[in-house]
Amino acid sequence: MNPSCLQYALTEEERRTFNEQGYLIMENALSPEQVEILTAQVDRIYESKIENGHDSKTALFYPNFIPDHHSFLELVDYEKILPKVWGILGWNIYLYHAHMIATPPSGQEKNDKTFGFHQDSGRVNIEMESHPRPRLSLKVAYFLSDISEPDRGNFWIVPGSHLKDNLEIPKNREGQPEGAIPVCVKPGTAVFFDRRLWHAASPNWSDITRKVLFYGYGYRWIRTKDDMTVQHLWESSDPIRRQMLGASVNCNGHYSPTDADVPLRAWLKEHQPEMVDK
Template structure:
């Protein structure tokens, strides 16, 4: 399902119904090339492995940090989640070809799950609310399935759903694999059931996840943003790095001047997002 030609209202409605969006051609080929060069330099510092999970990846290279406030994604993220938000996680995943499904220390494929803490977020009538949303930048050719693609069950965030198994090799009713070209981006809610497909191809999967949450949720990557990330940051990026006021109470009830992302939001602040 491609969403590139839809209006903001249509994108919002589709996301609320399906729990995900696939946006085509968000990043230019030049931007993809620069990001892959940055990733090459990061991987050169890591031990050789079949698979990599690198958290807080915005700290590792300024090219990745530039995606924190990516202008093609940020207004949509604000509309979906509300304007009192921050960067929650930045997570680089690499899955090399693994036709024999070898287990790796960083797990080359991930079983079916919803994202969240342990114990999990509360469920009411079998349904978990949306607390954060991830954007996934596709940086390698994932136009075909079983290249380590992300598997999802569309709409599974909106109804009581529990897989009768967690084995990614067995197909669930209604599941799809997200297939895309370098530069495509997909967004999905943390409560959407998803998994990582095995990579049985000759292609290496490269996906970069940036997740956003309400600013009153503790981020996964850091306690406080580093001076490196804050240096020269715009007001919008400072907000996304959790810097709005010295008084922590303002994380819950900020003044408008503390949340410059409000300018992106179109609608009623009490109704337009999942969590405020």
């Protein structure tokens, strides 16, 4: 990893925003050229799924897309993004989950029904004995389509709700929870969000298809959330990318890692030592 990536290190203002609000927006994270290349690959996959029977009127949720094209792989340790991820979570991390979503126009009338607000990680939120629940992971969402206006299948969030174990849902499930807002961003924007942030997808009442790539980073002792068939990419990857793709010396290395398990730690000792506590 080139030390020049440290120009994108997490700032104290960004840390404060993420800790207080549970999310962080980075505009122009992707160049127009990157957006064009990634969009072409999402379109290719989406069209192939439709050819194989996917309903063109429903959203496509497609996990484990990293091996499908090198442009997806390049974002695993993207220099503008990964420094902010380790700035929040530390060095004992990897990509435990990735999925793309393409949400076509719903063709339905707009209504005010409450969206499906949730925290990520399923049973973790039931079985972890702590308050507030632990952060454990975050996601980075790369937006490829223009959702700078509402009603385009926007991702909805409740800022600051990552510190709440429960969310009050409106009676009769009409309207959205207090404080909920749509995330309205331009193509090329990256949105970081804490897994605990209460959030929801929404119907696409527009005439464009919403396209987003989600990269989930968590601690290396967390199991993968999808198949993550990326092992064949390890050999051609540099050490830090291999770590992000889940490589390890042995199982115990997920709990008591050596430098061989976590080359990011050794790199940080040299280039950003304040990020290495022990």
